[in-house]
Amino acid sequence: MRxxxxxxxxxxxxxxxxxxxxxxxxxxxAMGEQGTKAxxxxxxxxxxxxxxxxxxxYKGVFYANDFDYLNASCITPNDPRGAVEKATDALKQxxxxxxxxxxxxxxxxxxxxxxxxxxxxxxxxxxxxxxLTRVRAYADIQITDYFxxxxxxIDARKxxxxxxxxxxxVVRTDVLNGFGEFHAPVANGRVMVRAGRQELxxxxxxxxxxxxxxxxxxxxxxxxxxxxxxxxxxxxxxxxPRAISDRSSSRNSKIDFSGLYGQYFGxxxxxxxxxxxxxxxxxxxxxxxxxxxxxxxxxxxxGLVRWEVEAARQTGNNKDGDISAWMLTISAGLDFSQxxxxxxxxxxxxxxxxGDGDDTDGKARTFNQLFPLGHAYLGSMDLIGRQxxxxxxxxxxxxxYKRITTALIFHDFNxxxxxxxxxxxxxxxxxxxxxxxxxxxxxxxxxxxxxxTPSRWYNLQLGYGRFWAGRFVKETNGIGVSGxxxxxxxxSIIRF
Numbered sequence: 001m002r003x004x005x006x007x008x009x010x011x012x013x014x015x016x017x018x019x020x021x022x023x024x025x026x027x028x029x030a031m032g033e034q035g036t037k038a039x040x041x042x043x044x045x046x047x048x049x050x051x052x053x054x055x056x057x058y059k060g061v062f063y064a065n066d067f068d069y070l071n072a073s074c075i076t077p078n079d080p081r082g083a084v085e086k087a088t089d090a091l092k093q094x095x096x097x098x099x100x101x102x103x104x105x106x107x108x109x110x111x112x113x114x115x116x117x118x119x120x121x122x123x124x125x126x127x128x129x130x131x132l133t134r135v136r137a138y139a140d141i142q143i144t145d146y147f148x149x150x151x152x153x154i155d156a157r158k159x160x161x162x163x164x165x166x167x168x169x170v171v172r173t174d175v176l177n178g179f180g181e182f183h184a185p186v187a188n189g190r191v192m193v194r195a196g197r198q199e200l201x202x203x204x205x206x207x208x209x210x211x212x213x214x215x216x217x218x219x220x221x222x223x224x225x226x227x228x229x230x231x232x233x234x235x236x237x238x239x240x241p242r243a244i245s246d247r248s249s250s251r252n253s254k255i256d257f258s259g260l261y262g263q264y265f266g267x268x269x270x271x272x273x274x275x276x277x278x279x280x281x282x283x284x285x286x287x288x289x290x291x292x293x294x295x296x297x298x299x300x301x302x303g304l305v306r307w308e309v310e311a312a313r314q315t316g317n318n319k320d321g322d323i324s325a326w327m328l329t330i331s332a333g334l335d336f337s338q339x340x341x342x343x344x345x346x347x348x349x350x351x352x353x354x355g356d357g358d359d360t361d362g363k364a365r366t367f368n369q370l371f372p373l374g375h376a377y378l379g380s381m382d383l384i385g386r387q388x389x390x391x392x393x394x395x396x397x398x399x400x401y402k403r404i405t406t407a408l409i410f411h412d413f414n415x416x417x418x419x420x421x422x423x424x425x426x427x428x429x430x431x432x433x434x435x436x437x438x439x440x441x442x443x444x445x446x447x448x449x450x451x452x453t454p455s456r457w458y459n460l461q462l463g464y465g466r467f468w469a470g471r472f473v474k475e476t477n478g479i480g481v482s483g484x485x486x487x488x489x490x491x492s493i494i495r496f
Contacts, residue, residue, distance in 0.1 A: 048074040054081060055456050058495055061199045061210055062105065062138050063150050063177055067092040084457055088496045099144045106137035106152075108494045111215075116486040120163050122383045122424040123431070123473065125481035130161030132169060132215045136176065146184050152177040156215040167426070168214035172247045176219055189229030197221050197242065200371070202235070202261050203273050203297050206310060206329065206386065209373035213382075216244055218371060221251040235261045241371070254283040257371070269302030275312075279370065291316025291323045293370065304339070306347065307332040314367060321362035327353040327369075327386060329377075333395075343399040348392070351377065355388025355417030359434075366420055374425040379411050380447045381465040381487045382425035389423070389442075390414045405451045413442035415472060422472070431476040441470035443483070459493040 049069030054076065057067050069075060070093055081089065091104040111132045119126035138152035154176040158165045179196025199210035199219045211218040222239030237259060243252035259277035266272075277293040295312025307330075314325040333347025353367040369386040378384040378391055390413075397407040415422060418436035421429035445467045452460040469483025477483045 048072055048076050051076050051080050054085075058456065060201045060205075060212065061177075062107075062136065062152060063140065063179075063198070064201075065103075065105065065140075067103065082455055085455065088457060091496070101142045103140040103142075104138070105140075105496055106135070107496070108136075109134040109491065111489055111491040114486075114488040117482065118381065118383075118485050118487060120166060121428060121430050122381075123467075123469075123481075123483060123485060125478060126163060128161050128163045131159045133157050133159070134215050138177070146182060148181040148183070150177060150179055150181065151175070154217065156217075158215075167244060168211065168216050170247050171216045171244050171249055174216075174244075174249050176217055186227070187229075189227055192224075192226045192228075194224045195222075198224060198239075200224075200237065200239070202275070203271075204299075204308070204310065205373040206327075206377065207275075207277065207293065207295075207312070207370045207372055208261075209371060211371075211373055211375075213373065213375040218242070220257065231264070231266050233263045233265070252283075254281070254286075256280040256282075269300065271297060271299040271301060271308075273297045277370065279368070281318075287318055287320075289316060289318030289323065289364075289368075291318070291368070293368075295327075304335060305332070306335055318364050320359070320364045323364045325354045325365050325367040327351075327367050337399075345397045346395070348394045349377070351386070351389065351391040351393070352416060353386045353389050355415060355420035357417040357419055359419075365417075369423075369427055378413075378425065379445045379465065379467075380409075380449075380463055381445060381467055381485060383445070383467060383485070384411075384413055384442070385423035385425050385427050387423040387427060388416045388420040390416050390440075403452060403454050405449075405453070407447075407449045407451075409447045411445040411447070413445070413470070415440040415442060418472075422476075431473070433472070433476055438472045438475035439470075440472060442472050443470035444468045457495045459491075461489075461491045463487075463489045463491070 049072035053066070053069040057065055057069070059065050067089065070089060075081065088105065094102045096102050113128070113130050113132065115128045117123065117125055117127065119128070134154065134156045136152060136154050138150065141149045153173065154171065155173045156169065156171050158169050175197055177198050179194050179198050181192060181194040183190055183192040197219055199217065200208050201210050202208040209218070219242045220239035221242060222237060224235065224237040224239070226233060226235040239257050241252045241255050241257065242249050257279055259275060261275045262273065264272040274296040275294070279293070280290045281288055291314050293312050293314045295310065297308070297310040299308035300306055310329045312327050314323055316323045329349065329351050331347055331349035333345060335345050337343035337345060353369065354365050356365040367387050372386060374385055375382055378386065378389070384391065392412045393409060395407060395409045397405060399405050418438070418440045419434055421432035422442060424430050445465060447463065447465045449461060449463040465487040467485040473483040
């Protein structure tokens with residue numbers, strides 16, 4: 001049996017590696033096309049789309065992709081696009097009728113997982129090995145300057161593996177985004193009204209994210225309206241989460257999520273954001289609750305020294321009593337990407353999300369992380385959620401080669417309250433010592449990644465994570481479970 005498992009392990013890994021390598025074959029052709037001059041080389045630089053605009057066309061949600069550089073008189077004096085980019089750009093802003101344009105695009109992603117002692121719920125002592133595939137395709141139609149229709153399909157699958165799929169891994173040919181939109185100039189700005197299924201992404205994605213790491217991604221059904229000017233933007237929405245069950249999705253009408261999110265653009269190089277979010281859970285199989293999350297974020301995103309502060313407070317009630325919870329993030333770093341060889345960047349961060357130290361006082365003090373991208377902040381192994389946690393992290397990244405980025409991140413995790421649970425990245429309580437005798441030390445995690453990005457349309461990433469169990473994990477382990485864990489993955493992405 002052990003020999004068979006080893007053979008199967010090698011087969012899965014080699015298949016994933018071969019597929020990733022085959023996807024990379026066209027890269028050499030694209031790289032050979034780099035530096036081709038645009039047709040209008042005599043155009044003034046000010047009339048040309050910037051290199052930054054060309055390389056940054058794809059956004060965190062595809063309905064926000066920005067290919068407006070195609071309307072410029074030229075694509076920078078030295079066109080940075082290769083043959084593949086030029087071919088996929090031909091699918092954008094196609095004139096199909098007077099004042100009507102159509103854009104087509106999408107993504108193919110392949111990721112190999114090898115997990116030790118992670119299991120379905122995280123740290124449950126079980127191993128697994130599998131391959132995740134995801135295909136996304138969208139059609140974006142713009143009718144005059146006022147109306148828009150957008151549809152994006154997704155198909156996410158899992159191959160191999162001894163354990164059943166997690167909730168974020170499999171959905172069969174589903175609508176990820178599908179909405180109609182009206183937008184128009186109003187009072188030195190632009191107003192937008194949207195109805196239908198849509199992903200939401202705000203701020204640093206600590207509380208509201210489409211969950212890019214998840215194979216199925218996250219979206220909502222409902223309404224959104226916004227107003228944006230040169231100085232500020234404000235968004236409001238009322239939506240229900242898209243729930244995935246038995247490999248298909250539906251609207252979860254038992255959860256209402258609404259909010260206001262404001263951004264101020266008056267400080268160049270800085271992010272200034274405030275928000276008020278309301279969650280109403282009326283599900284008899286969940287923790288029924290109604291509460292507000294009010295907070296803000298300020299960040300300096302330019303120069304040598306970078307810093308960020310985000311804080312939020314939650315008030316309301318659930319079946320356990322009145323809610324009084326909070327979260328805080330403070331980070332600071334040095335960015336030498338413009339001044340030193342290999343573009344090193346160093347940063348440290350402190351995260352704390354409140355826990356409940358007393359179940360009998362009529363107060364619910366465990367912070368609710370809402371709809372986050374915890375993967376980006378609390379470890380790539382997704383063992384830890386932003387609930388009842390205190391975390392310190394340090395990150396070092398560098399570019400040893402123009403198209404290669406390396407990163408090393410260390411995390412130290414402790415429970416905020418020893419009598420509350422440890423919650424995973426999905427917000428589920430995975431273990432608890434109600435007496436608090438196991439202490440608060442959860443453990444340490446070290447994550448390492450190597451990312452190869454030869455062009456904007458292709459990306460290859462290799463990652464490894466190691467978790468060392470602390471006293472709390474060791475003393476709450478099941479029989480025969482060490483608490484230590486390892487995670488290796490190889491991911492390939494093609495966008496078109």
